[in-house]
Amino acid sequence: MSEFGRLVLIFALGLAIYNLIAAAGGGRRLSAPLLASARNGLLGVAVLMTGALATLLLALLTHDFSIRYVAENSSLEMPRIFIFTALWGGQAGSLLFWAWMLSVLGALAVWLHFQAEVRLIPWVMAVISGVQVFFLLVLNFLTNPFEKLPVVLPNGRGLNPLLQDPGMLFHPPLLLSGYVSWSIPFAFAMAALITGRLDREWLPVTRAWAMLAWLIQGAGLIVGGWWAYHVLGWGGYWGWDPVENVALLPWLVGTAFIHSLMVQERRGMLKLWNFGLIIAAFNLSIFGTFIVRSGVLTSVHSFAQSSVGPAFFTFLGISVVASVALVLYRLPVLRAQGDFESLLSREAAFLLNNLLLVGIAFATLWGTVFPLLSEAVRGEKLTVGPPFYNQVNGPLLLALVLLMGVGPLLGWRKTGLRVLLRDLLGPALFGLVVIAGLYAAGIRLAEALLGFWAVAFVAGTVFLEFYRAVRIRRRAMAEGVLTALLRVIGRNRRRYGGYIVHLGILILAVGVIGSNFFKLEREFTVRPGETFSLGRYTLRFEQVGEWTDPGVRNVGAAITLLEPFERELLPYRKFYRNWEQTPASHIEIVTVVPWLEDLYVFLTGWSADGSATVHVFVNPLVPFVWLGAAVALFGGVVAAWPARQARFAPAAVPARGVVAGGD
């Protein structure tokens, strides 16, 4: 199987190189046969890569321990379901998945747009093939997933226990796919720069793929938070950990892109800026893969020893230089005179939105690389932890939320101040009523009240937007409220889908404010029969017990929740064979509905005298985080769903359009 896999990867590399040359040559000479050949080649790479991925999966499923990757990332007694997570649990596997996803998305993009985007497609194919060539070089020569071991082992080492979790079935592939999918809008942007077709032609298709990338990566981020919350045992869902941070970067910049391209669509401005954003999103994706895979995080010095670090760094450098050079080459055309009428306009609001999103992205990037910087400059590695991000990004996020309320009320070109203030008055008062209620309920923390006020205020403006549209529609079409609402959304999915995303973000913000400012947390060391309490919860520790599953030794603490209702809890630790030093955990999380909070019980340790140490958290409003994310993703799907005409567009253009025209 190893030989077959290696052969497939070699063929895929050869074919990708051919595609690159054929697409670029076809693009230069406008040769239809050459371009058709490159297109078939891209489909071919997708088939080969699917074959390679299937081969690795088969090797894992059949426990072929002659292959190093299989031996290092799986074992005989591993539950079959986690064999899939082993597919992306290690370095070579995750890079193979990256390359496979790129080949599939690339083939899909080429298949969908080959006829409609005649002028751009040659260079789209060339750029995608270029990225593929890099990944296939890495897979063939630096970290080959099909590398053979000198001897066949009787059993494998198994997968890191932390990864043996249902969340890992979705989180890595979604996050990796998110990274990968920024390649497609990037390829279209590069094609626009190369061909000099810089007007609005590249925008709709680039937007569609950017929305897809935004959705996939957003889903990956939130599933990652879910996994961290349920597996890691520190009571939170987002820790500003470097690996999380670098995944957030392309998403933030992509969010900025999705907003600012509307300015170009409506007003023809910000061309240069939009190219910059999509180029940044792609390069940050490569940067993210580099950071995660190069070992540079442990220390700047381990970077040189990593097998793929230098290669990624080189590729990142080439990619940044090439894209910046292309932008500079087109600069005279891109640097169009802006046309503003007023600071009180939607254009200006989008500029501020972009500044805030890019500012948050920069602060996050800065915080992530700062430890490396301090290690390189001063020889001592400083830590940039959550308090830094909370203090730096917190105010920026608050400003972004407030802008979310004001921006949509601003018209294009200009808005009268008096009209704006009148529109804002209602929602602002609504916010005051809400926090007056919260104050009466005993909440005194100023930061939290400010946050809740902002959320209520923005929710009010979003409600007004829906209310206005529904009222007009009802008046015009004589429909019921619900029908009118659905039709309003259906008729203008981008706008109202966007508002649904905003609502989701607001719900998520409620969860973030609640869990950040009102978290209770305490560690207890208790003897059998002892009771302990935190907040409104009283628990009794019964005893420590031990049992075994295939390949796993479990130690758990039986605990009874006494107040406010009775429930048996059994938080436990899992000691996997070969991974005894890093036990995984089963955390007891009880979502208590009336207060919308989680009781989170984690077993820290136990001692020979029968006592146990448990870390108990009360996490208010955390369910809102998951709910908000789900609403936001749903809104994203509504906004991204292709319009009916666009869906059939490829077939509407005659095939021989390929050679016609072009410049």
Next chain:
Amino acid sequence: MTLTVLVAVALAVPVRADDLDNRAREIAKKLQCPVCQTISVADSPSELAAQMRAIIREKLAEGWTEDQIINYFVERYGEGVLLEPPRQGFGLLAWVGPAVVVVFGLAIITAAVRAWVRPRPEAEPALDPGDEDRYAPELERAVKDA
């Protein structure tokens, strides 16, 4: 073990265990667990963090101040044990960087918009403030069936 320390503390010094617990947690929140990535000593599930939490309580019970305890850990683990970079020396750069970029960006945007603004002759909003639905026509087009 922690419990015995706590009991001893409660007996020895006139400080309530609850209060000491809170102060210990405040300190632990400022320290990074050395074997984790950006998780505080207060939150970390690791063995080492548990030991550090015990040490913090011990030192507090002995009457150490917060600064003394933090210095104690800095001496042992280096400045990297602080969960946020110090606001002095090289660490200050971490704090200043994002602020500079955002302020600079704001300045650029303001300058650019100012330079681009082309005021129309009728500077006052052409919209009638009394008009209930400012963009009613636009909306009407948007929400009705074609």
